[in-house]
Amino acid sequence: MASTDKDVHQKTKAIQYCLATGLVPFYEVNITNLRELSDAPELLTDVDVLGIRFNQAKPERIIFDCKTNNKTSPINRAFWAAGLMRYIDASEAFVILKKAASEGHKLSAKGMQVHLFDEKLFDSHAAALAPSYLEKDAYAADIDNWHSLHALLRSNPTFLKVGDFLRGSLPTEPDFAKSLRGTLAHVRAARGEIDPTKPQHMAIFCYSVFALSFSLAPIIRAFFDIFDQTQSKETFERLLRYYVWGGREAYQLRRKMRELMASTNDQVLPEFDLGAWEDFLELVRALLDSPSDVFACCNPVLGLTLRYAGKQTVEADEKLAAELTQSNRTRQFIFRLSSYLVSGTGLPKDFHERLKADMNSIITSRK
Numbered sequence: 021m022a023s024t025d026k027d028v029h030q031k032t033k034a035i036q037y038c039l040a041t042g043l044v045p046f047y048e049v050n051i052t053n054l055r056e057l058s059d060a061p062e063l064l065t066d067v068d069v070l071g072i073r074f075n076q077a078k079p080e081r082i083i084f085d086c087k088t089n090n091k092t093s094p095i096n097r098a099f100w101a102a103g104l105m106r107y108i109d110a111s112e113a114f115v116i117l118k119k120a121a122s123e124g125h126k127l128s129a130k131g132m133q134v135h136l137f138d139e140k141l142f143d144s145h146a147a148a149l150a151p152s153y154l155e156k157d158a159y160a161a162d163i164d165n166w167h168s169l170h171a172l173l174r175s176n177p178t179f180l181k182v183g184d185f186l187r188g189s190l191p192t193e194p195d196f197a198k199s200l201r202g203t204l205a206h207v208r209a210a211r212g213e214i215d216p217t218k219p220q221h222m223a224i225f226c227y228s229v230f231a232l233s234f235s236l237a238p239i240i241r242a243f244f245d246i247f248d249q250t251q252s253k254e255t256f257e258r259l260l261r262y263y264v265w266g267g268r269e270a271y272q273l274r275r276k277m278r279e280l281m282a283s284t285n286d287q288v289l290p291e292f293d294l295g296a297w298e299d300f301l302e303l304v305r306a307l308l309d310s311p312s313d314v315f316a317c318c319n320p321v322l323g324l325t326l327r328y329a330g331k332q333t334v335e336a337d338e339k340l341a342a343e344l345t346q347s348n349r350t351r352q353f354i355f356r357l358s359s360y361l362v363s364g365t366g367l368p369k370d371f372h373e374r375l376k377a378d379m380n381s382i383i384t385s386r387k
Contacts, residue, residue: 027068027086030116032163033142034069034084037114039158040150043071043082044234044318046191047166050184051108061184065104070191072234074315077241081191083113094121094136098129105133108192116142157335159323165330169227172220172329178213182206182224190231197264199235203228204295208365216370222378223328225361225371230321232357236307237315239263243304244311257301264294296363303360306353313349320344321354324379341382351379 031047038045049067056062069084085101094117101113112133120138121129129136137145146153159165173183185206193199207228214221243260251259265271294300307314320343327340344351355376362372 026088028163030086030088030139031068031084032161033116033139033146034071034086034114035163035166036153036156036161037084037142037146037150038069038071038082039160039319040146040153040155041071043073044315044322045160046070046072046187047163048170048187049191050188051104051192052188061188067104067108070108070110072191074238074241077238077245079109079194079238081108081110083108083110085113085115087115088118090119093125095125095128098125098132098134098136101134102129102132109194114142155339157333157339159326159330159336159340160319162326162330162336165326168331169223169326169329172223176213178210179224182210182228186227186231190234195266196235196238197266200232200239200264201294203231203235204361204364207361207367208295211365211367214367214371216368216374219328222371222374223325225367226321226325226328226375229354229358229361229375230318230325232361233314233317233321233354236304236357237311237318240304240307240314241311244308247308260301260304295365296360299360299363303356306356310349310353313347313353316347317350317353317357320346320350321357324375337382337385341385344379344383351383354379 035045035047037043046067047069049070050061051064051066052061053064067083068086071082071084073080083101083105085097087097094115097115097117098113101115104110105113112135114135114137115129117136117138120141121136126136143153155161170183170187173179173187185202189202190199193202207225210224214224216222216225243263247256262268262271265274320340323336323340323343327336344354355372358372358375361367362369
């Protein structure tokens with residue numbers, strides 16, 4: 021999607037709405053088959069902007085569909101949005117139109133949890149819900165930064181695989197333990213092609229830290245609800261291990277397969293766990309101190325990602341510094357997530373060190 025496309029300003033409004041109302045925005049999300057039966061994923065449709073937040077450990081997805089032409093009636097767009105909501109388990113949808121829909125269409129659409137807005141009415145609605153909607157300084161509010169990030173993720177086959185996962189699978193995958201494993205696996209596969217001295221490669225690293233935060237947010241919340249501080253370390257570790265691998269039977273099956281492979285191939289180690297398992301245990305224990313702050317890291321890290329990928333401005337740095345200091349936990353948790361991503365995937369520590377230095381520089385320059 022190019023920055024000259026007619027609906028870019030509508031998509032910008034949708035992203036600004038997400039940022040102002042506490043949603044994490046995903047831009048241009050490709051939707052594929054529930055179960056792929058071909059070698060290449062089949063594109064079914066796409067979502068212009070998908071906003072996500074978590075209610076406890078349950079994701080709440082909101083679709084934003086942007087249309088500047090009048091070829092399809094508003095109610096037909098509502099029917100499409102309602103079907104897509106059911107397909108990806110979204111709770112509601114906003115259709116932003118060039119011209120206003122009739123009151124009858126609006127009422128019928130609302131019965132399907134679809135809201136039909138013309139651009140002017142959407143602006144009024146968003147500003148009334150969240151006055152910060154009118155602020156446009158954030159890195160994520162500049163659509164050109166998104167286009168730069170997406171162009172980077174299409175720049176070679178390895179980056180394309182990472183991008184397909186981060187842009188498509190991550191926001192629609194219902195199993196967040198699978199998203200966690202997928203994040204680590206894709207970064208590990210790409211580690212030979214990314215260099216911490218290059219800002220654009222730092223964008224890929226930072227986007228992966230974002231994915232780690234996004235995947236862990238509901239996992240940490242679910243564990244917090246069942247966590248008993250009197251449990252032994254062994255019990256906690258066993259429960260977490262089974263959770264991460266989809267249950268006891270799934271874990272034992274995967275472990276046996278790994279041991280079988282190791283018995284016939286000297287290059288395969290018999291040990292089976294997430295990379296740097298002890299570091300992961302420490303990360304989870306730290307995040308359990310404040311579960312809600314894990315999700316709160318997502319948008320600041322997304323801002324950092326787009327800062328690396330796009331153009332830097334003083335105004336956006338000011339906004340980002342405010343987000344990074346909104347809680348005492350934000351910077352602390354981002355550093356822990358970044359550190360684990362490095363140890364868990366075998367990336368050079370320079371990635372983590374540069375992220376820390378750049379974050380601290382942004383924060384210091386605001387004071």
